Amino acid sequence: MREWILAVSAVAMVATACHALRGERLSRECRSEVVELCGMQRGKLRECLAKRNSQLSESCYGELRARIADRQGKAERATSPALEKQHLALGAVEHAYGGDPLQKLDFYKAKGNAARAPLLVFVHGGGWKRGDKRNATGADKVKHYTGLGYHLASVNYRLVPDATVEQQGADIAAALAWLLENAEKLGIDRSRVVLMGHSAGAHLSALVGSDPQYLRTAGLDLDDLSGIIPIDGAAYYVPAQMREGARIMKDTYMQAFGSDPTRQKALSPYWHAQGPNAPAFLILHVDREDGKRQSEALAGALRKGGSQVQLNAFEGKGLQGHADINRRLGDPAYPATPVVDAWLREVFGK
Numbered sequence: 001m002r003e004w005i006l007a008v009s010a011v012a013m014v015a016t017a018c019h020a021l022r023g024e025r026l027s028r029e030c031r032s033e034v035v036e037l038c039g040m041q042r043g044k045l046r047e048c049l050a051k052r053n054s055q056l057s058e059s060c061y062g063e064l065r066a067r068i069a070d071r072q073g074k075a076e077r078a079t080s081p082a083l084e085k086q087h088l089a090l091g092a093v094e095h096a097y098g099g100d101p102l103q104k105l106d107f108y109k110a111k112g113n114a115a116r117a118p119l120l121v122f123v124h125g126g127g128w129k130r131g132d133k134r135n136a137t138g139a140d141k142v143k144h145y146t147g148l149g150y151h152l153a154s155v156n157y158r159l160v161p162d163a164t165v166e167q168q169g170a171d172i173a174a175a176l177a178w179l180l181e182n183a184e185k186l187g188i189d190r191s192r193v194v195l196m197g198h199s200a201g202a203h204l205s206a207l208v209g210s211d212p213q214y215l216r217t218a219g220l221d222l223d224d225l226s227g228i229i230p231i232d233g234a235a236y237y238v239p240a241q242m243r244e245g246a247r248i249m250k251d252t253y254m255q256a257f258g259s260d261p262t263r264q265k266a267l268s269p270y271w272h273a274q275g276p277n278a279p280a281f282l283i284l285h286v287d288r289e290d291g292k293r294q295s296e297a298l299a300g301a302l303r304k305g306g307s308q309v310q311l312n313a314f315e316g317k318g319l320q321g322h323a324d325i326n327r328r329l330g331d332p333a334y335p336a337t338p339v340v341d342a343w344l345r346e347v348f349g350k
Contacts, residue, residue: 087134090142097178098171100158105175106133107186108142108152118192118226118348119179120145122154123172125199125326127249128256129160136198140330148341150348151188153179157204165204165256165267172208173218180224192348194227195278198326200256202233206269206298209278227280227347229340230269232325234290236298237270245290270294273301280308282343284336286321287313312339 038048092106110117124136133154145152157163157171176195183190197205208214209228215221235241235253239261242253257264265271281302285295292313299311314336316324328334 083134086139087142090139091146092134092142095178095182097155097175102156102158103171103174104133105153105155105179106137107179108146108154109187110149110151111146112149114149115187116189117149117151117187118194118344119151119153119188119190120344121176121179121193121195122152123157123195123197123201123205124154125197125201126159127252128165128168128200129252131159131200132156136201136326138327138330140328142330144330144332144337148344150344151186160256168204169207169211169214170217172204173214173220176208176215176224177218177220180220190224192226193224194229194344194347195225196229196231197233198231199233199322200235202230203235203269206230206233206236206281207267207272209281210269210272210302211266212276222276222278225278227282227343228278229282229284229343230295230298231284231329232286232288232291232295232322234288234294236268236294238264238268240297241290241294244293270298270301273298273305273307275305275307277302277305277307280347281310282340283309283311284325284339285311285313286316286325288318288322291322310343312336 034045037052038045087106091108093109094104094106096104122133122137122141124131124133126132126136133156137152137154142152153175155172155175157168157175160168163171172195176193179186179188180190180193182188195205195209197203205228209222209225212222215224230236234245235257238253238257242250242257242264245253257267281299283295283299285291295311295313299309302309314325315321324334325336329336329340331337
């Protein structure tokens with residue numbers, strides 16, 4: 001809920017002072033939406049938006065999401081002492097899989113006495129230009145999946161604009177290669193590995209699971225993956241998303257994918273879905289127009305390419321729904337958790 005509280009606070013400030021975070025103005029249309037929906041009284045905005053946020057347009061949500069993300073970008077890189085203590089208590093052990101300061105991962109050992117345990121690898125989101133392996137994972141995922149007897153690794157990767165999306169895909173593959181090279185020492189069953197990612201991390205996970213060049217360069221193969229779980233992504237077919245997505249996200253997509261249609265296609269999991277692909281996909285999304293459209297398109301393309309695909313939709317609109325499906329995954333009371341659990345049992349064979 002932290003992300004949503006910050007977002008609501010930002011909207012309150014925007015609506016009353018007519019500017020966004022860091023002095024950047026939201027569009028006149030978005031400010032008008034907020035005022036029309038909830039009025040101008042600062043004291044009532046938070047309560048109003050908490051109840052009625054789903055009535056904001058996708059475009060206005062996108063503007064707000066981008067402004068909040070810009071504010072949080074640097075903060076997400078500075079892990080607080082409390083968060084550090086929390087993840088150490090959960091058993092996090094940090095490893096470097098490359099020479100860059102961001103080429104690191106956290107490894108959480110499975111509970112139980114199995115000599116070899118399956119591995120779940122998580123890729124954080126953040127618009128390809130921000131995010132962190134600890135802030136994005138959440139305690140519920142760690143406790144839940146290690147409690148089920150799975151190892152969990154959460155991966156950092158180099159960020160745009162200092163790195164390209166192609167290099168980010170290479171980083172994810174390199175992290176997987178490092179984990180599998182150290183499988184015996186870490187107690188990993190290298191025949192049971194699933195890659196999971198949220199938002200931009202969903203795109204990167206799907207890309208690595210559909211374009212074999214990334215794993216091949218790292219000395220691996222698509223058969224080294226048991227499956228992929230992309231969570232509420234919206235850039236599986238980049239050219240379409242750049243045309244049809246929220247206007248405020250245009251700069252983010254342009255920074256990540258550029259203007260060359262050939263490159264945009266090359267970075268689209270949809271474009272590679274004809275195969276070969278990872279053997280199984282579980283695609284999750286909430287009730288966001290572009291996320292739903294892109295998830296359904298990817299699922300259809302993967303099925304045509306011969307992959308086993310399960311597509312599940314969950315309640316939740318806009319920024320709050322997008323954040324909740326990541327933040328709450330692993331909470332047994334959250335509807336997506338038992339769906340993922342059942343899929344993992346089938347894919348891992350236990």
